[in-house]
Amino acid sequence: MVSDQFMSVMPLALDPSLFTFRDSGRPARWWVGIDGGGTSTRAVVADVAGRVLGRGEAGASALNQGVDQAWRHIGEAIAQAGVPGLQLADCALGLGLSGTGVPAQRQAFVAADPGVARLALTTDGFAGLLGAHGGRPGALLISGTGSVAEALLEDGSQRMTGGWGWQIGDEGSGAWLGQQAMKLAQAAFDGRAPRGALAESVYAATGRRREDLLAFCAQAGQGGYASLARLVFENAHDPAAAALLDAAARALDELAVALHPTLPLALAGSIALRLAPRLSPALQARRVEPQGDAAAGALWLIQQRETSLA
Template identity: 55%
Template sequence: MRLQSLPSAQPRFFIGVDGGGSGTRVRLVDDRGRALGQGEAGPSALGQGIEQAWEHVQLAIERAFAQAGLPLAAAADCALGLGLAGAHTPARCDRFMAAAPAYARVALDTDAGTALRGAHRGAPGSIVAAGTGSVGEALRCDGRRVSVGGWGFGIGDEGSGGWLGLASVRIAQRALDGRASAGPLARAVWRVAGGQRDALLDWAAVAGQHGFARLAPLVFDSADADPAARRLLDEAAHALVEMAAALDPAAELPLVLIGSIAKRLAPRLPKEWLALVVAPHGDAIDGALLLAREPRVLA
């Protein structure tokens, strides 16, 4: 986590920011915690550029004040808590904080970190998040924070939508080659990405993480009729269990599943892990607001 504050600042407004590779969401509250407005803007993942991140964060803040019917407050009157994708890289965090306007307080964590805070209201617990990518975070009872996964598309993100999509394209490739039979999943991928070698190669060359993740629903839709799709879903569920076990070896912490893929895989988790699953107290923006109000490092 990164933190910087103005001496003796007394913020009038607290702003929670949840920023990723597809968009930025902001919630504005007053010093009593009353919700005033919300705003959205483009992506603010740090890996896409520091200048862009601040541009979209500030645009979303402007829109939140506008929705609240308020003039944009001076930065010195605002405390900002941010959970941003890519904030696990120290050099990026340093550049982002160096470019920060003079807010009363700026507290930066990863989007997984603020999701963890929001899910358990800052109390011990764990999260396993699987959407386009995957990551796990936990705050253990001894106060130690642990992160697993989140290594990124192609080399990690097991159990995620991107991982499922990439695996389904491999199945489609093998079927095209005649190395495997063409089941319902392979044929579904062909309909989206191309049923000829050149077409499938061209599609895969430009798809990127989000393009592959858009194939993940095909795996779920094919599972009843296709053993290959079922095996992929079982492997994905096992990957989420591995993350949960690494976060909480004693299986004693409440567990929140976050993201569309994690929720769809939940019925495939073993009973002992499903027994730990609880509903989240809040989301990543709630966690970012906690960060803005009570900035502290979860070590």
């Protein structure tokens, strides 16, 4: 969340390579922070005095799912905020979007700009980091649909571990847990693993025939696999599910330790929060509550840019 009146300046001068800026030259009447991931898009709208006017939510805007969808859902989330008279052309957008780290996806998104007044684009992870520590040095461990760990250092630079994508990485994320649950169900189908409660829950969700399992995997994508993650938590009494949850927690531990050994660490994302009790004591000792979320961080980012242009 973000308070109805947020901080007026960013405490650190950020490395300009951490975001992409585009300026139409027109004045902006509204500042908008966008947090866009593989499942949903959240918007927070403020006036140029920094007063939050509304919030909205829409479908996914991760860039690996298509830039047209991303812009459509961003527009829908802003509209859902219910601010009278708001037009995209009058908005300065701070955007923290999944997939921004892939140059081709980032360039395609900026090229498809529907005509906003200004935009500052960064990754959803970095926007979450800005929000979590109020723009000050700190670390953020994110696990939702995907997973990544990011740190903002004293010199305004960034460090990142993980975030390699659900197809080959994102260990400890919802998509990863769902993939592991499906692997277990396939092994149980073959007789290579016991047909425990988790495997039975996967069959109930996707179908019990070999053809059903193959069909699910063929079309699942990141979101489809992430939808199975809840089954792992719901069946934590199953030793196979408990082992997956422990493995996911260890993977998140490894991301955080490799990132930075001492910075205060905030958690974000539904999976990270549910796995928090399984994290190591060393990580627990560093843990702090986030000051704000990724939408707040994106809003602060565009506020900094707008203030510097004033």
